[in-house]
Amino acid sequence: MTAGMAPRLLIFGLGYSGTAIGLAAAAAGFAVTGTSRDSSHAGVPGIALIPFEQAGAALAEATHIVATAAPGEAGDPVLARYGEAIATAEGLRWIGYLSSTGVYGDRGGDWVDEASVPAPRSRRATARREAELQWQAAAAARGVALDLIRLAGIYGPGRSVLDEVRAGGGRRIDKPGHAFGRIHRDDIAGGTVAAMRQELPPGVRVLNFNDDLPAEPATVVEAAARLLGLPPPPLIPFETAVKAMSPIGRSFWNESRRVRGAETQRMLGYRWRYPTFREGLLAILGSP
Numbered sequence: 001m002t003a004g005m006a007p008r009l010l011i012f013g014l015g016y017s018g019t020a021i022g023l024a025a026a027a028a029g030f031a032v033t034g035t036s037r038d039s040s041h042a043g044v045p046g047i048a049l050i051p052f053e054q055a056g057a058a059l060a061e062a063t064h065i066v067a068t069a070a071p072g073e074a075g076d077p078v079l080a081r082y083g084e085a086i087a088t089a090e091g092l093r094w095i096g097y098l099s100s101t102g103v104y105g106d107r108g109g110d111w112v113d114e115a116s117v118p119a120p121r122s123r124r125a126t127a128r129r130e131a132e133l134q135w136q137a138a139a140a141a142r143g144v145a146l147d148l149i150r151l152a153g154i155y156g157p158g159r160s161v162l163d164e165v166r167a168g169g170g171r172r173i174d175k176p177g178h179a180f181g182r183i184h185r186d187d188i189a190g191g192t193v194a195a196m197r198q199e200l201p202p203g204v205r206v207l208n209f210n211d212d213l214p215a216e217p218a219t220v221v222e223a224a225a226r227l228l229g230l231p232p233p234p235l236i237p238f239e240t241a242v243k244a245m246s247p248i249g250r251s252f253w254n255e256s257r258r259v260r261g262a263e264t265q266r267m268l269g270y271r272w273r274y275p276t277f278r279e280g281l282l283a284i285l286g287s288p
Contacts (some may be wrong), residue, residue, distance in 0.1 A: 013068035024189035071131040107257035145200035152210035156185030175238040181210035184274040194270040208261040213276035
């Protein structure tokens with residue numbers, strides 16, 4: 001890379017989180033390119049949009065990669081298509097893979113942290129862990145730094161329990177002790193950009209993007225209703241609610257863990273803007 005040139009970020013997947021990361025990276029001085037199957041993203045300022053199948057040239061110039069795509073039946077879709085190109089991308093120095101705290105599996109409500117050994121149980125979490133290992137092998141072969149960014153439940157403007165409660169949803173399911181963390185979209189962006197700006201040696205680092213207060217979903221729904229000036233939805237016993245759940249919904253409620261992210265914040269030198277759901281929901285309520 002020529003001295004003085006802006007670092008070049010390629011985002012595979014300009015979805016909800018990927019777009020936020022791209023905007024934050026552009027504001028931080030990165031030249032940002034992203035792939036998307038949705039042509040509406042073409043109007044995002046500061047991000048050049050390209051089709052996924054035409055990312056070869058951008059990849060050859062990239063200094064940083066963020067991969068947001070979920071694994072499919074054939075494994076990670078980015079590595080399936082561009083694994084060889086990543087191995088020969090001369091300017092590449094950092095990869096960030098957006099994974100899930102689901103890879104820790106069920107811990108019966110106990111705590112896990114960045115050093116905890118993954119123990120996925122569900123099919124989706126197992127696929128995520130397999131994709132992590134694929135990215136780990138790719139980064140090792142290329143000799144670059146890899147951050148496995150394990151995301152908790154994602155929320156933010158247009159995608160929060162406030163929207164559900166406004167629409168008459170937001171079921172308040174009663175399952176005491178079933179607490180978990182969340183992460184605001186803007187902290188995904190801020191934390192990822194903080195990681196990209198660090199000069200790291202080759203190797204793998206685990207980052208838990210999880211807020212500081214695990215909370216029961218019923219508590220969050222009640223808080224959202226209170227912010228909206230609405231009565232909280234009725235409390236539904238878990239034994240009743242589970243009968244109408246999808247398999248994915250059941251898998252969520254069948255696992256319980258509390259995730260620490262304090263070490264992640266220390267490593268990044270970045271504190272969550274929204275350390276609990278309370279600050280996050282309040283900010284969303286006041287956003288345009």
